[in-house]
Amino acid sequence: EDQVTQSPEALRLQEGESSSLNCSYTVSGLRGLFWYRQDPGKGPEFLFTLYSAGEEKEKERLKATLTKKESFLHITAPKPEDSATYLCAVQARQAGTALIFGKGTTLSVSS
Amino acid sequence: ETGVTQSPTHLIKTRGQQVTLRCSSQSGHNTVSWYQQALGQGPQFIFQYYREEENGRGNFPPRFSGLQFPNYSSELNVNALELDDSALYLCASSLGLNTGELFFGEGSRLTVL
Numbered sequence: 001e002d003q004v005t006q007s008p009e010a011l012r013l014q015e016g017e018s019s020s021l022n023c024s025y026t027v028s029g030l031r032g033l034f035w036y037r038q039d040p041g042k043g044p045e046f047l048f049t050l051y052s053a054g055e056e057k058e059k060e061r062l063k064a065t066l067t068k069k070e071s072f073l074h075i076t077a078p079k080p081e082d083s084a085t086y087l088c089a090v091q092a093r094q095a096g097t098a099l100i101f102g103k104g105t106t107l108s109v110s111s
Numbered sequence: 112e113t114g115v116t117q118s119p120t121h122l123i124k125t126r127g128q129q130v131t132l133r134c135s136s137q138s139g140h141n142t143v144s145w146y147q148q149a150l151g152q153g154p155q156f157i158f159q160y161y162r163e164e165e166n167g168r169g170n171f172p173p174r175f176s177g178l179q180f181p182n183y184s185s186e187l188n189v190n191a192l193e194l195d196d197s198a199l200y201l202c203a204s205s206l207g208l209n210t211g212e213l214f215f216g217e218g219s220r221l222t223v224l
Contacts, residue, residue, distance in 0.1 A: 004153075034211040043115070043201050043215030044154065087153055091211045096167040097144070099211055101153030 002027045002092045006102035013078055013109050021073040021105045023088030031091040033071050034099065035064050038085045047086075078109045113138055115204050115216035123222045129190045132219045134202030136183040142166075142208060143185040145177060146201040148218070154201055160185055161208055189221075197223045 005024045013019055025033065032051050036044035048057040050066040057064045061082065063074040073086055085106045089099040116135045124130050136143055142161045146154035156169035160179035174190040183204070189196055199220050203213035 031209070032211045041217070043203070043217050044213075046212050046214070049211060089153070089211065091209075097142075097159050097209050098156035098167055098169055099146075099154075099213070101146075101155070103151065103153050 002090065002095060002100050004088055004090055004100055004102035006086075006088050006105050008105060009103070010106045011108070013075075013107065015079055015109055015111045016077045018074070018076045018078070020075070021086055021107070023071040023073070023102060024069060025071070025088075025090045026069075027090050027092045027100070028095075029093035031093045033066055034089045034091070035062075035071070035073055036087040036089065038087055038104065044087055075107070078107070080109050080111050083107055083109045115202055115214050117200075117202050117216035117219050119219055120217065121220045121222075123224060124192050125224050126192055126194060128192050128223075129188065130192060130221060132187040132189075132200050132202075132221075134185045134187070134204075134216060136185070136204035137214045140204035140206050140214065141183055142205045142210075143179055143183065144203045144205070144213060145185070145187050146203065146215075147171075148199040148201055150198075157187070159208075166208065192223045194223050197221060 035047040038044045048064040085104040087104045089101040144159040145157040148154040158168040178186045199218040201218045203215045
């Protein structure tokens with residue numbers, strides 16, 4: 001069964017304190033892995049797509065990496081505006097177009 | 112360029128009733144997907160529409176149905192509502208099939224009493 005597990009469930013950081021979020025996945029043929037950000041009461045907002053092990057993508061203070069079994073979202077020197085729930089999703093070759101999401105990691109950054 | 116818009120934003124129904132949720136796609140997008148997000152959970156795929164045809168369905172019963180119109184807007188219909196249907200229903204549009212880069216609306220929050 002294809003599935004995505006994210007850890008930790010919640011993470012509290014001080015402004016400027018770098019950390020990483022983990023996304024472990026099992027999928028029958030990975031088509032792509034995706035990171036989204038979701039603010040309270042809003043829909044998810046697309047951040048990154050990763051297709052193959054070793055690939056990395058960066059955007060401002062965020063950097064996503066991919067191995068054959070997991071992905072990391074590294075947050076460097078976070079600011080309070082980075083507070084949100086970060087969702088990881090995979091798309092399996094045999095599952096058509098559906099995205100399989102994890103439960104997310106809720107990040108709180110205090111000043 | 113307008114984004115994905117959904118209506119209504121909030122609604123309350125009672126068990127056994129029927130509900131219709133509406134979605135307007137982002138300009139130029141021809142594919143619409145619907146997801147259900149229960150509290151504290153990640154979104155779960157319901158189905159996808161491409162050029163007015165259903166193109167993939169998740170593990171949801173037939174009382175969840177949908178439509179896509181020629182202007183690519185879409186509806187999600189749920190019959191015989193159950194308490195467990197209480198959730199945030201998210202519509203997402205995309206350009207073409209098989210892309211995981213989805214543009215989500217803000218959702219319709221459904222409460223079933």
